[in-house]
Amino acid sequence: MSAIKLFPSHDAIPFIEQVRLQRPLIHCITNDVVQNFTANVLLAIGASPAMVVAEQEVEDFVAVASSLLINIGTIDSQSAKRMLLAAAKAKQTQTPWVLDPVAVGAALKYRTEIAQQLLTFSPSVIRGNASEILALSGQQSSSKGPDGLDSTDSALNAAKLLAEKYRTIVAITGEIDYVTDGKQIYSIVGGDIALTRVTGTGCSLSAMVAAFIATSKDRLAATASACFMMKKVGELANKQSGLGTFAMAIIDQLSLFNQNH
Ligand SMILES: Nc1ncnc2c1ncn2[C@@H]1O[C@H](COP(=O)(O)OP(=O)(O)OP(=O)(O)O)[C@@H](O)[C@H]1O
Numbered sequence: 320m321s322a323i324k325l326f327p328s329h330d331a332i333p334f335i336e337q338v339r340l341q342r343p344l345i346h347c348i349t350n351d352v353v354q355n356f357t358a359n360v361l362l363a364i365g366a367s368p369a370m371v372v373a374e375q376e377v378e379d380f381v382a383v384a385s386s387l388l389i390n391i392g393t394i395d396s397q398s399a400k401r402m403l404l405a406a407a408k409a410k411q412t413q414t415p416w417v418l419d420p421v422a423v424g425a426a427l428k429y430r431t432e433i434a435q436q437l438l439t440f441s442p443s444v445i446r447g448n449a450s451e452i453l454a455l456s457g458q459q460s461s462s463k464g465p466d467g468l469d470s471t472d473s474a475l476n477a478a479k480l481l482a483e484k485y486r487t488i489v490a491i492t493g494e495i496d497y498v499t500d501g502k503q504i505y506s507i508v509g510g511d512i513a514l515t516r517v518t519g520t521g522c523s524l525s526a527m528v529a530a531f532i533a534t535s536k537d538r539l540a541a542t543a544s545a546c547f548m549m550k551k552v553g554e555l556a557n558k559q560s561g562l563g564t565f566a567m568a569i570i571d572q573l574s575l576f577n578q579n580h
């Protein structure tokens with residue numbers, strides 16, 4: 320068992336700065352619930368979002384984008400087709416890409432099958448909650464929908480196996496986040512339970528990971544940095560005025576983020 324290393328928060332700063340400096344173009348094929356929030360999160364960290372989804376356009380756009388996000392949250396047969404086309408193209412053009420396997424598991428067999436097909440196109444990073452990572456690696460999970468019900472500790476072994484099998488990086492989020500390449504494991508602690516009470520924090524974190532890996536070759540630390548940033552803004556964002564304000568405050572805090580954090 321590899322040792323778990325607490326990700327040093329100051330290590331995140333150069334990654335955060337690189338995104339602001341390079342303004343990477345992030346091709347997002349994401350779910351219908353979180354389109355606007357995800358675009359605003361990417362703009363707030365200094366990246367440039369583009370929700371390009373036409374079957375006729377996705378391959379061309381993968382070739383010019385800095386990185387790609389595929390999130391299967393509201394998948395149907397048409398969107399599955401564009402996801403598979405985009406992932407195949409990303410593999411061919413070596414465009415870094417992130418898979419967010421929303422709600423995979425025994426209850427939802429269609430998306431679980433498509434997610435398995437997407438895995439064959441070598442995602443650079445897989446980011447999911449513990450239930451999704453357990454299910455993706457073929458293990459039993461407790462969840463029947465997008466909200467995770469398992470602890471990230473219980474999914475750590477599954478994450479390592481997935482990372483090794485697909486030569487990728489796996490980020491599992493929850494009370495403690497873990498990021499692993501199958502050998503090294505970073506943990507990221509903190510955050511706030513309120514992050515689970517507004518929709519799209521995990522989905523937009525996956526988009527942030529796409530932005531961070533677009534601007535650095537050190538994908539393990541880049542992914543951990545994105546996880547750190549989301550947990551930190553969850554701590555800083557105002558929770559006193561209710562959850563609607565909290566969602567907006569996440570975007571405020573991302574845009575105001577500075578190295579004193
Ligand atoms: N119990 C918790 N305490 C603190 N932070 C948490 C907790 N659970 C999740 N988080 C944080 O919330 C963010 C989203 O993670 P989560 O695992 O809820 O994603 P998700 O289930 O994919 O979300 P969604 O599908 O709604 O976008 C991450 O930054 C994670 O660290």
Ligand SMILES: Cc1ncsc1CCO
Pocket residue numbers: 350352353392393421465518519522
């Ligand atoms: C609520 C919901 N349903 C499908 S995707 C999604 C967004 C959070 O994952």
Ligand SMILES: [Mg+2]
Pocket residue numbers: 419421422447448465521522
């Ligand atoms: Mg999710």
